[in-house]
Amino acid sequence: MRIITNPGSNVSRRALQHYGIELSPQQIVVDGVSHDTREEVSIKDIDRWVWTAKEFPHVVGTTAQEFVSMFASASTKDPEIVVLLTSKKIIQTYAAATAAARTLQSRAATRHAQISIVDSGVTDAAVGLLAIAAGELARAGIPLRTVERALEMLASRLLCVFSPGGFEHLVKGGRASWLRARVATMLNLRALVGFSDGETSAFGTIRASEGARGAVTALANQFKTSFNRGRKVWVAIMHTGGDTVEHAHALLGELSDSLSVTYTYVRPLSPSIYLHLGPGTIGAAVVPVDDLPCELPTPPPLA
Known part of the structure; x- marks a missing residue:
């Protein structure tokens, strides 16, 4: 089982490596210049951007096309894919992921992929907890649909x-x-x-x-x-x-x-x-x- 999440879930480097979790692209745009938040971006960097930018920086989530590429690549390693995302009501990433999943299902080469997309309803390390839970359940060999139900239950309680x-x-x-x-x-x-x-x-x-x-x-x-x-x-x-x-x-x-x-x-x-x-x-x-x-x-x- 492959696990994908966005950087707003605040999954640590140790957790990414331990569970093989993949981060989707996400940018902070500062006066037209994009900064990939999958890389190290410090609090000092953010403070500097806020104080010096002509306009307040903004976040751009993963696009549908970026998810299509990620899902297609992940499905070559394992057809079961869990996508755990920050709240769909604060960033467009969830909508992009669902559109990408539909695209894969429409293609013969990737139709075998089983993609479960979970809206956490929250953000930051709260989602990180769910990503860690997904990693533990995947390592325990729990079936995809059971993992999906467990994550949805956890999200509803957070x-x-x-x-x-x-x-x-x-x-x-x-x-x-x-x-x-x-x-x-x-x-x-x-x-x-x-x-x-x-x-x-x-x-x-x-x-x-x-x-x-x-x-x-x-x-x-x-x-x-x-x-x-x-x-x-x-x-x-x-x-x-x-x-x-x-x-x-x-x-x-x-x-x-x-x-x-x-x-x-x-x-x-x-x-x-x-x-x-x-x-x-x-x-x-x-x-x-x-x-x-x-x-x-x-x-x-x-x-």
Whole structure:
């Protein structure tokens, strides 16, 4: 079984190599110049682009033609292909993948390919958890359709919430209105932003004066009230380097103390997500891994 995902899923190099996961092309376009996010793009690079670009940089997902090439190549190695993607409501990659799959089915040479495309409904390391799950299930020899059902169940359970350090990137990237950001700044508020039905949504606010520690507590409370301790869960923690690394581990500690955590995955934000959330962001994703149609093995450390 071959596994394909887009760079916004924040799959680590170790995980890519361990499971043989392939990354589809994705670009950050800065004043007409495209930068492939499959390569190393640092937070400093993003900051420099945001501050110096004439227009706010934007993300271009994988095209249908690029997926056609990837699927055709993958099918020569294994006819079973799992494609796990970030939310179809925030980037066009899912639509491109489904169009590409139809193209392969229309061609005699590639009609043998069995392509399962899963919309995660979330982004960043939350999707990375699902990619790791797909890798474990593939290594265990689980049939494609069972893997698909398991991933869809996991995606439906995922809760992913961030606390950006400010509003500037959200406004410039079109994820929040200038007026809303202005009011929040005047009221000294810091946002909690997550995913609901595949779209970004406000999950509340905290006093900005509470700082990162307040964000850690607010994020932890979101998950504590959403999941009971009796369920086994995997946890992904996301940070933006610097002081947020310490805050990320503090958040992980709070979640580990209150939930039955069986696997953890701590990552810096992926370039495309950092572009929209900006400096000072911390976030987490939690997914229950029990009651699946097959047993899900616990992965090795892969962050």
